[in-house]
Amino acid sequence: MLCDDSSTVRSALGRLLESDPGIHVVARVGDGAQALAALDHASPSERAEVVLLDLEMPVMDGMTALPLILKREPRPVVIVASALTQRGAGATMAALRAGASDYIPKPGAAGGGLADPHFRGELLAKVKGWARLRQQPAPARPPAAVARPAQRGAVPKAVCIGSSTGGPQALAALVRRLPRQIAVPMVIVQHMPAGFTAMLAQHLDTLGGPRVAEARDGDVLEAGRIFLAPGDRHLLAKPEGDRVALHLSDAPPENFCRPAVDPTLRSLVGAYGRAVLAVILTGMGHDGLAGCRAVAEAGGLAWAQDEASSVVWGMPGAIARAGLASEQGTPEALGDALAGLCGRRP
Template identity: 80%
Template sequence: MSTSAPAKLRVMLCDDSSTVRAALARVLETDPAIAVVARVGDGAQALAALDGAPSAERAQVVLLDLEMPVMDGMTALPLILRREPRPIVIVASALTQRGASATMEALRAGASDYIPKPGAAGGGLNDPNFRADLLAKVKGWARLRQPTARVAASPPRPARRGEPPRIICIGSSTGGPQALAALVRRLPRLITLPVVIVQHMPAGFTAMLAKHLDALGGPPVSEARQGEVLEAGRIYLAPGDHHLLAKAEGARTVLHLSDAPPENFCRPAVDPTLRSLIAIYGRAVQAVILTGMGHDGLMGCRALAQAGGAIWAQDEASSVVWGMPGAVARAGLAQEQGTPESLGDALAHLCGRRP
């Protein structure tokens, strides 16, 4: 008795460069679980391909370039998202300030995620980090959309043992912008602690992400600046291509941007930020590790656990990639796990007061 092979994940490539489309197809089809079912050159062709395909053959994920002739990605995005069943859209963005701004606009308009196109100096589309990131995002978002995926219910508000926190450190990577937005939305405008966020992102993109998060109605969010004094009630985002470190200067805590080598292949990385905070606050650091590839944050959380601090992690069911939070959870360091929303509620209960 034969069993049918599992259906492949269907992907559409929408880019005005045939060379880029061919290169992306080669990357995606290295995974036997993925099939590229359409390659089109602009947004109008993408809509026609979606409408012309039977439901069982229609693309489930659309990799969408933003800058194209005829119909660009931003024009096509809301029209693509009206199709049923609704496709997952991952936008491909240029590594420029304009590209970063357009990416954040696309996320606000309903795109699930973004993938920055690497420059030729870094190996271009053959860069192994780009290839791994692309495959992880395509498969991760598709997994979350599956009917069998069950997002865990909000856990009870975690009870904190020992010393109350004096600072919160949040780390994230793949899938992080949407997870951060979901968490920050749950925080009240008035919080009693400073919050530091380390999101793996290129330079330029973090400034746009800070503006995106700042507009959500929670605490004020800004990209961290060299020499800035840490203040309660604010959220500081590590800028791309710099580690974010805290240093005690008298009674103040001052932020410093470091050009030290990448850690865990990342700059900014979570581990150096956590180490610097533990040196000042000890067990009074509260760490939250959200969705992301790799294991950045694991060593910092080990040090925090030894100091007696609290560590929470995003659960597997709600993570695009359960790499970073999974590493912390499997090491037995996560005292609580939950969705970004439930973790945000718990943080609000822990350190905030609603107006």
Template identity: 80%
Template sequence: MLCDDSSTVRSALARLLETDPGIRIVARVGDGAQALAALDRAAPPDRAQVVLLDLEMPVMDGMTALPLILQREPRPVVIVASALTQRGAGATMAALRAGASDYIPKPGASAGALADPHFRGELLAKVKGWARLGQKPAARPAVMPAPAARPSVPRVRTGLRAVVPTVVCIGSSTGGPQALAALIRRLPRQPAVPMLVVQHMPRGFTAMLAQHLDTLGGPPVSEAREGDVLEAGRIFVAPGDRHLLTRAEGEQVLLRLSEAPPENFCRPAVDPTLRSLVATFGHSVQAVILTGMGQDGLAGCQLVARAEGQVWAQDEASSVVWGMPGAVARAGLAAEQGTPESLGDALAKLCGRRA
């Protein structure tokens, strides 16, 4: 279901979605009240599994409609459409806290915006990935190795080493905000090591993401700033449109923000952060790669493994898109695979005690 007060935006999204034969548009509505009515009158074959929901609409806006949509059975997945503004970022994080699964940047009506292959890829991946996850039960087992029956994935190393890393880097993209929240909820308030988060997000959104993650009861979370001291017990989020790096100065390690060109079509990207961490800390780096399109993080994880650090990855069953973690797993680099929750529990066990 497409719910947006702009008929232009509804038509643009429909054209992009209908290029995939696995997606069917079952309704196009202009406000939240119409969305609720459409859900209530639809027979099961035509009931929306995924609702793309604008937040700013007349009659009934998206934030008002969101909890009411999520009360419907069977419960649809809601992906909110957000303007790329500071206000839009704040509204997006509020929607994620209220139960939305993900967000997409609201497309412009220009031909260039609609023809952007990255936007189209993200849109299709989120709609199909969340639809797949929405059909599965929420409960999943603890950390587990990749199934041996999947011949395309090499046998992975299993078993946690009882070695506390000096620093942890968590990389994520498509589906990442909810995966990060699930993982960080499981961490102690003051872990023995600092952690860096690199989430593919535009400028402005990462500050709101950090604020959102900071409310979950885990370690303090903030958006990284140039010159911040890398301190144990804190999580630093790479700011949008900047790579996050480290440099040693005396006995301290400081954070650096870089405007170097995008890598893997992303800035921030996971690979430059992992390169920098390996150069600074050597073998004592822990990398955790969560759901996301593409293979950002693969090259960095290869360096981590070569330096005898540890690499973990989200499993395929719980990933919205098993691109980034799948690339790491297929390369045989992932010592552990699991859900964000189980990886969070493992990190809490590993990093919750002092070195």
């Protein structure tokens, strides 16, 4: 279902989505009240599995409609659409906290608008990926840890988590499983626009795990802290005396991304050698593959999210197919494994 107050946007998005033969748009509505009515009156064969929900609409906006949509049975997946602004970023994080599964930033005209091929690829991947996950039965019990700590080698001195499509929810699931005072410094690289990363860091910081902040140039890596790469900047680690500091770079995108996982992993290997653990979560493409090769060549470890729990098994799948992933599991299981391996700071 498409829910947007602009008929032009509904028409364009409908054509874009139905260009994929695996997607059928069952309804196009202009506000939240119409979305609820369409869900209530749809036949079983025409009931929406995924709702693409604009947040700013008249009559009933997306934030008002969201909890009501999520009460409908069978419960649809909701992906919110928001503007590439600070206000849009804040609204997106509020929607994710309220139960939305993912977000899609509305592209600006300067980047090609809805015709932007990157936007098309991201939207189709999220709609199809979340629809697939929705159809999977819920696990009968919480996921077990991936392996016993003794099987995973030496405790790393730094951990890097990379993610893209479906990443915000996967990151939240993993961070919730970590102790507040985890004994190693951590960095996260999530493919996300500028402005959105600050809001994501604030969201992750509220989950009870380690303290999370958007990285600033000159921040020092330290145990018990997680630094998130800011949108549109690469995050690099550099030894400075007896400490390792973070620096932001506006070097060209890698794997069509900035921030990208690969340059962060390369810099961590330069700073810590073999004592690096890379964790690659759900995402399109293969960002992180070259970086994980560098980690493995230095003697470090790479873990990957499993296919069944990934919205898109592109990034983690590339690690797994290359034989670099010593462990695979759900974000929860990987979080438990990290907690068991790294422990708490004294």
